Amino acid sequence: MGQGYSSSSLPGLVRGGDLTLALPDECLASIFGKLGCHDRNNCSLVCKHWKCVDSKSRQRLVLVARSEISLWFPSLFARFSSVSVLSLKCSRKLVSVDDDSLARIPALLPCLKKLKLKGCVDVTDNGLLAFSLHNPPLLGKLSFASCGIGSRGIVSLLVNCPSLTDLTLKRLRKLDAESTPLSFQHQSCFKTESNSNTNGCYSYAKLERLCIKDVHNARLFVPLLCSSAQTLKTLIVCRSSGNWDSVLQSLQTSSSSIVEIQMDNVQLGDPGLVAISSSCPRLQVLYLSRATDCTDDGLSAISNSCRKLRKLHIDSWSRFGSRAIGEEGFLSIATKCAGLQEVVLMGVPITVISLNALATICPVLERMALCNTESVGDPEMQFIGAKFNALKKLCIKNCPISDTGIKAVGEGCPSLVKLKVKRCRGVTKEFMWKLRMRRRHLMVSVDSGSMLVAEDEIDERGGTVQTAVLPPKSRTSTSSSRTHDVNVICSSRGALLLRSRFENALRLNNNNRRRHN
Incomplete structure (x- = not known):
């Protein structure tokens, strides 16, 4: 009792001194880690101590990779020697860092774990x-987008790179033009003494994730997929x-x-x-989005062998009126994959029959989205509310439902937290206001195209429209005050576009009236 802290008991806590000197460097680094890029850069200029802490704790660095920045690589990386994630981005219209600059990075950043190059057209094989x-x-992740590299x-x-497990390739025009497969037939010319193998077999490809986007030659990846089949966990192919x-048939050998x-x-397609x-x-x-020739037969084959399926996303699409994935294919999945936790169906005409199988056989289903189908109406919504x-989480998009269906979901689905x-x-x-008042813990997200939004309720925040659903006005009350605001998010930008056009039209109309007067 009566004990207190003197200025000598805590170093740095002197009258008029810097109170942050009493903080451990780890605590100060944790604070810096919660700041934005601009604020953190400014903090490093406050004093030498802060600059030293920031230099040692900085893990991620994003640089505009123009050619002139290569002169600053030694001093820059000497300051941030602990960086493990490096991103070099440049416009394809400008001269980027070159091969010599890239070759110096491993020696300057020994802790590098992830490297991303975007728009570095002057970087070659x-x-x-x-x-x-x-x-x-330690390098485990590599990402190349719009760079001048090829298969070599x-x-x-x-x-x-012995630790490489994640490879992303995007918009590599040289790789398309060369038409040279990613083959390891002549890998000996790339080997160093440290990774030489006595039996001459290739044993370095330990990829776990391969992402391919906007690379327009599928056959280039057959050797790579075959050599990585035993370790590859994730395959992403887009556009x-x-x-x-x-290409996928080449994996059938093992x-x-x-x-x-x-x-x-x-x-x-189905093959x-x-x-x-x-x-x-x-x-x-399994994600299938706008695959050209997939039908129910192919999806039935998946259900027969892949019984551990947890997530299924299908965006059904057919070209020239050909067959597409329908209810029969999804029904085969629902009846044989009991571990489904997430289902997203776009353009798949499902009915109560499929929903009944899903509710009966897949008891752990937690997330479901039904989009762009005329077969999902109020009866299906009532079934969802009663059985699931x-x-x-439930998402309904562009379906002929009404307040009756939403009411059934609101009265049922006891575990629902987001609609x-x-x-x-x-x-x-x-009705959305009534639903939110009835279930206050339910987060309701409504697209602005689904209902009329008053002009004073629209607030633009980073391209998102947020509005509060108001209680219905009493016929006898003339008060215009708001009560019981409810957070209902409107995620469509269409409301902002319509609002701007209406405002411009009103202004033009008012100006014309003034001229006539």
Whole structure:
């Protein structure tokens, strides 16, 4: 009792002194980590102590990779020697860092774990080869977008980077133009003494994740997929032309370890799905978005072999009136994959029959989205409210539902925590307010196209429209004050566009009236 702290008991706590000197460097670094990039850069200029702490604790660095910045690499990386994530971005219209600059990075940043190059058109295969010869021991993730590299540079990285597990390739025009497969037939020319193998077999490709976007030659990746089949966990292909059926069929020679496949806007049909079913028995996540030739037959093959499926996303689409994925294919998945936790269906005409199988056989289903289908109406919504007790998140988009269906979901689904409704014209603003008042812990997200929004309720925050659903006005009350504001998020930018056009029209009309007067 009566004890106090003197200025000598805590170093730095002197009258008029710097109170932050009493903070441990780890605490100060944690504070810096919660700041934005601009604020953190300013903090490093306050004093030498803060600059030293920031330099040692900085883990991520994003640089505009113009050619002139390469002169500052030694001093810059000497200051931030603990950086583990480096991102170099440049416009394709400008001169970027070159091969020599890239080759110096492993020696300057020994802790580098992730490297991302975007728009560095002056980086070529020679630069990647020189970079890889340093054998960066911790480098696990690489991402290249709009760079001037080809297959030779990519193979050199796969051979000489022992920890590489994640590779992302986007918009590599040189790789398309060369038409040279990512083959390890001549990998000996990239080897160093540190990774030489006595039996001459390639044993360096330990990829766990491969992401391919806007690379328009599917056959280039056949050797890479075959060599990485035993370690690859995730395969993502987006907007990449070529016959992906034949690529996936090349994996049928042996069982793979793939657990996640995402195919978005690619040429893929039932032969590819059959190949997935036979070579990926451990598959847990399947995304099929605008695949050209997939039908119910291919999805049935998936259901017969991939019984561990947890997430299913289907954006059904057919070209020239051909067959597409329908209720029969989804029904086969629902009846055979009891571990489904997330289902997203776009354009798939499902009915109560499929929903009944889903509710009965998949008791752990927590997230479901039904979009762009005329078959989902109020009867289906009533069934969802009555049967889906474990459902936590539900999204309904562009379906002919009304307040009756929303009411059924609100009165049922005891575990529901988030309800999202988009472009459903039958849902009214008044009922959404009643639903929110009845279930206060339910987060309701409504697209602005689903209901009329008053002008003074619209608030633009970073391209998002947020509004408060108001209680219905009493016929006898003339008060215009708001009560019981409810957070209902409107995520469509269409409301802002309509608002701006209406405002311009009103201003033009007012100006014309003034001129006439």
